[in-house]
Amino acid sequence: MKITAIRTFRAEEFSNLLWVHVHTDAGITGLGETFYGAAAVEAHIHDTLASRLVGKDPLQIEALHREMLNLPMAQASTGVEHRACSAIDIALWDIFGKLCGQPVHQMLGGLCHDRLRIYNTCAGTRYVRTNRIRPVDTWNLDGQDGPHEDLDAFMSRAGDLAQDLLSNGIGAMKIWPFDPAALANKGMHITRDELKAAIRPFELIREAVGDKMQIMVELHSLWNLPMAKKIARWLEPFEPTWYEDPIRMTNAQVLAEFAASTDVWTCASETLGTRFAYKEFLDRDACHVVMADLCWTGGLTEGRKIAAMADLYHRPFAPHDCIGPVGFAAAVHMSFSQPNTLIQESVRAFYDGWYRELVTDVPQIADGHVQPMEGPGLGTELLPNFFERSDLSTRLTEAE
Known part of the structure; x- marks a missing residue:
């Protein structure tokens, strides 16, 4: 399995939130999220992390986690680098659970x-x-x-x-x-x-x-x-x-x-x-x-x-x-x-x-x-009408 694309979503009404979809060639999409400074986190994901992730195996979660934080500015903080890593990491665990048909827990x-x-x-x-x-x-x-x-x-x-x-x-x-x-x-x-x-x-x-x-x-x-x-x-x-x-x-x-x-x-x-x-x-x-x-x-x-x-x-x-x-x-x-x-x-x-x-x-x-959530992966998805919001913006990075 390979990561084929990363797409991010921002809604003006919820301007602090950033959602991430990690797409794979197996047709499984992982969902992640982070909060605060959404525009800056989105830029870091697409300008810095995407080139390191697209084409990689999404199940190599530990290795990808280290790759995302193996940057000179990504130290022990909760800054942009760690918020970006957090959103993608959550999406990778969502993929892992969906592939196995099991909840993340x-x-x-x-x-x-x-x-x-x-x-x-x-x-x-x-x-x-x-x-x-x-x-x-x-x-x-x-x-x-x-x-x-x-x-x-x-x-x-x-x-x-x-x-x-x-x-x-x-x-x-x-x-x-x-x-x-x-x-x-x-x-x-x-x-x-x-x-x-x-x-x-x-x-x-x-x-x-x-x-x-x-x-x-x-x-x-x-x-x-x-x-x-x-x-x-x-x-x-x-x-x-x-x-x-x-x-x-x-x-x-x-x-x-x-x-x-x-x-x-x-x-x-x-x-x-x-x-x-x-x-x-x-x-x-x-x-x-x-x-x-x-x-x-x-x-x-x-x-x-x-x-x-x-x-x-x-x-x-x-x-x-x-x-x-x-x-x-x-x-x-x-x-x-x-x-x-x-x-x-x-x-x-x-x-x-x-x-x-x-x-x-x-x-x-x-x-x-x-109670524990029992669906595969995180057990939740963005609603279909979320993608029809008039205040929604999105950015996509995919394999060349």
Whole structure:
């Protein structure tokens, strides 16, 4: 089997997402996805990677993965090179599964879990749907019309939101009410009124449902170390499950100091790229929960190495997902195939909302758990009407 062509797709409405089709001479097409800087990633795929991939055997996944990252600028990051590699790598695993008639989780070693707990990242319908990926700017609260406007809910009626999630069997939620203060003050300080506003959602959740709800705290790498430590102390009485990315992931020793300052777990990080970056953080006891985004850090090939490394250090693995539907499907396959998966991130505003505008199937979630996808490969495809969108652009590189 040979790769005959690579085609990419971008839709103006979902301007951060890039989808990839890897075509083969066996008539099997693999689907991949990545998120953020879609135009730059598309250029890298066609201008740099395609000539290295077209004509190659798509089943040589490990070798092709190394070929895509065997570039002087592709170091331990989540930059354009790794996002491009991630999208193509996911498509190669999709091809492998389709060829064998098996789901990707089987190709990765088979099920380690019958079902997996999820937590709900409390985003809204329009969250991250524009080019502006900055805290608060990306909230897009105006004109809400989706089934789950959970971002507005956690900021204004967090107790009601927690009760609603529990009524649907979801016993864990992630919120980020400190972001407005971080952006206003450049992560340097917080006023008393800002502090009260940021803490209020935690008070409302505990008043409404007590300790029945787990709370993950997302800090989006926005704070300096002294402030991050203060926030951790202020929130400890509410017994959060973890603090995620409290500072920028640029100094493992500094994150280790943060982790040692609180009994709450430190989760890191969707922003880290490749297993080499994670090793430094693990060596310094800087994180308790290892989080990786498969669309940014090198795809399923790199993701399973990161999960295995976390297991080596007796740390749980928790794949990130707050991006697109193909990435979500890939993360679910990865989660089921890894013995140390703790919990799977999900966004009900997405999987009950705009994901269904784009793909044929999304993972089934019921009673606070996700079920394994059973179709061959990833088990999902871009919908036929996706290719008829008026805002769609595409680029193709094929064998000469």
